[in-house]
Amino acid sequence: MQFTLHTIFPEMLRSDWNALLEESVSHVPFLRYEYLYSWWQTRGGGEWPVDSDLVIVTATQDGRLAGIAPLFRANHAGRKALMLIGSIEVSDYLDFIVRPVDLDDFLAGLLPFLAQEVPDWQALDLYNLLDSSPSLTALQRAAAGQGWRFAAQQLEHSPYIPLPGDWETYLASIDKKQRHEIRRKMRRAEEAAVPIDWSITTDPAALETDMETFLALMSQDPEKETFLTPAMRQHMRNTMCCAFEEGCLQLAFLNIDGKRAAGYLNFHYIDRLWIYNSGLDRSFSEYSPGWVLLGDLLKWANENGIREFDFMRGDEEYKYRFGSVDRFVMRATLVREEIANEAVLKPDALCKAAGSGRG
Structure with missing residues (x-):
């Protein structure tokens, strides 16, 4: 796969972005191009500072769009992190945008690309992945391949x-x-x-x-x-x-x-x-x-x-x-350098539904 870094939203990929989402590991409305672009205009309703940086990475293979990592860079939980656009409060489900068949190859190439091409960050801190997302186990495999530390944390019920x-x-x-x-x-x-x-x-x-x-x-x-x-x-x-x-x-x-x-x-x-x-x-x-x-x-x-x-x-x-069945959203953290376990897994106030105006 060939990876490309975008520091602005790639308007020319809008239709391909949404078409890929329809075949992705997580087909949810919060990953549509239009929603994430809109979220970025207010940084999630003021949740993040306006000087946060876009770090959108796309991958192509054989002339087709094969994967998207819609990320941004921000200070979070005491370190410089790359996070999924839409994090944390107002976008219930997030993930990478990639077909299941391409997931492992995409992540195996994404991690070294981020390490080499994106400066000044310490961890991938990924919120609101559904517990059924194959990205969770694929991220663990990809992290092991790079010698990075991986941790998964259950955040909230999502019935x-x-x-x-x-x-x-x-x-x-x-x-x-x-x-x-x-x-x-x-x-x-x-x-x-x-x-x-x-x-x-x-x-x-x-x-x-x-x-x-x-x-x-x-x-x-x-x-x-x-x-x-x-x-x-x-x-x-x-x-x-x-x-x-x-x-x-x-x-x-x-x-x-x-x-x-x-x-x-x-x-x-x-x-x-x-x-x-x-x-x-x-x-x-x-x-x-x-x-x-x-x-x-x-x-x-x-x-x-x-x-x-x-x-x-x-x-x-x-x-x-009303008859709901339980499931959960997760936080996956991939750390590039030694950080104490309590820092990796430390829950923070942004995860709490009590402050989200939901219900």
């Missing part, structure tokens, strides 16, 4: 619901008490004295207003209000606009008597619904708007060919009450 494609079959698969609660609350909404329905934003002319409405709903939660700094608000707007333009935004609202009572920001990407964030107007709590909208979304997903309802990072109790 999901496998969907059967039928609403009643789904309900029958979850706990009886929870099934009763879902039906009771949805029926109460249907029989309410005021009109209650739900909608998805599809009109480009309504997008700006609906984005602001959603952010206002998020802000009613004190933790999320703190999370939504001006830079983070801009990141959220950029993400929603980007997803809308790419046809994968699902901005859903529960409407009670003509007012927005709850909202979910999701991505409808490939055959999954990726549940990214939510907001709630607590003045409508008597109608259980969050639960009702979540029930409507699950029913819609079962009826529209969605194979998986992915809650992504966070172990909030309600996710499991």
